[in-house]
Amino acid sequence: MSILSKLQDEKLKGLVYGNRIILPFECEILKIVIDTKILTDFSPANRDALCQSRHGYTDIYFLDYKDLPQQLSDYELIKIIVVERGKDLFDFNNHIQLGVRIVNGHVTEIEKLSEDSLFVE
């Protein structure tokens, strides 16, 4: 089942440990907005975020943060544009806008961003 079809039915659960977010699917990350930071450089030289797609999940390390649950408010979303692994990156229809919200403990909720959300690709 694709990310998109899963997200239409339900919110996905992810994980957060310190500055590490774990998305429960494999994907290519195109853009992240966290706080006022707009991240598009995911090359090894960048000092903002480190993304690694592994078997069955994707890691994002936010290098500027020590503890995301402490540093982000309850209403704040980490906004991410992803393309599911294996899908055509160049087709904008495959770009999915996600919002990651830290719920409690180490759990995050991942939802497809609604039309109401402020997020400009």
Added chain:
Amino acid sequence: MKRIHVLIILVLIAGSLFNVAAETVDANAAVLPAASETEIAGEHTLPSPYMVIPFVVLLLMIATGPLFYHHFWEHNYPKVSIFLGLITTVYYLTVLNDTHSLMHTLAEYLSFIALLSSLFFAAGGIFINVDRKSTPMLNVILLFFGSIIANIIGTTGASMLLIRPFIKINKNRIKPYHIIFFIFLVSNIGGALTPIGDPPLFLGFLRGVEFFWFISNVWYIWLPTVLVILVIFYIRDRANKDGQDQLQEYSGKIEFKGSKNLLYLLIILISIFIDPGVMSWVPSLSPLPFGIREIIMFSVVIISFKTSDKEILKKNEFDVEPIREVAFLFIGIFATMIPALQLIAHEANVLGEQLNSGIFYWSTGLLSGFLDNAPTYLNFLSASMGKFGLNVNDKLEVAEFMSNHALYLQAISVAAVFFGAMTYIGNGPNFMVKSICERAGIKMPSFFAYLVKYSIPILIPVFVVVWFVFYFGRG
């Protein structure tokens, strides 16, 4: 003639910065910001011009931090701001033994942050959604509407209320210029018609300028200025063809949620007038650096945060960081700018005789773009009244100045509000709008890019025309 104007402005600023010898002058010769003059007896020493350095360093760091060392800046801007502010504070406490200036500035800061934070929290619980296709004309209508309501709910209230729907409408074609024009009009220039619109005018109102004086004396400058900027925006926006291939359907509906928070906005607006200077029955809490008004505003912050609809807060992605950023940066700005303002006030009084309305317009304006426009306004109001032997602390004399020398009051009022749009730090809402837009994924121009790409090429020519038409060779 132009050269002489420029020269006197330069002398005014340079005199403040390079007059190394500390001078002793009478307190009523505007050593202190105008607000405190009558309350002080005896003599006060002007600060050393070197004490302007912390302010300059803070401005430079605000400008360069996000560009060249953003990792350090993002983590340390509160510490930097407080540290630089402390340098000035310690200097005033130990070298000048002047606690009054510090307490006065603290009171101004608390008043400033109470208004900004209460409007921020109250407006954060209101959700407006305009489900219409973005067109240049719709944007022009929204910006014009924002410019008008800025006079009713303040530039901060209007900015917080409209920035989110403005971004949403333009989601498929938004560019930084959309936001910059929003800052120009809704966050600044729009609010020049009433004392509620922008803090400097409110300070003028507290000093005795009639509430409706601004609208009756400024509207014929406000309207063409707003219209010219809207025309420039319209031309620029028509050239933006992004998002035209989108096949989205629109219902045309305008959705509004959070009416409870409208009541909070109303309470804030009423509380603005709950001041011993406006209503004699209001008790003063002196020597505390705040009054009943600030207590009401901070109460609204707490109540609106506790009772706002959680779904709306989620939809608005409400976050305290934008107001936190403003609170930390401006505590440093308020503290470090005390010496700059005192030196400018002194120079303005010394040179008062030579200054005409045009020079007051440019001096107030250019300094309002980089300093907080409220105290800058008061200092130049004091200086311009001093030119005619009038005292800013006497309401009858303010009324006389308002009637007999309206041109000067108009020049200072227009400049203080309009030029706040020149930089991100010219007015409180500018920074908040920038922060909200960055959270929405919009890459905003840097401090310098804002100046070079937008303020100087768009605003300065408009302001030059305003000066030429209304102040050149007059007064």
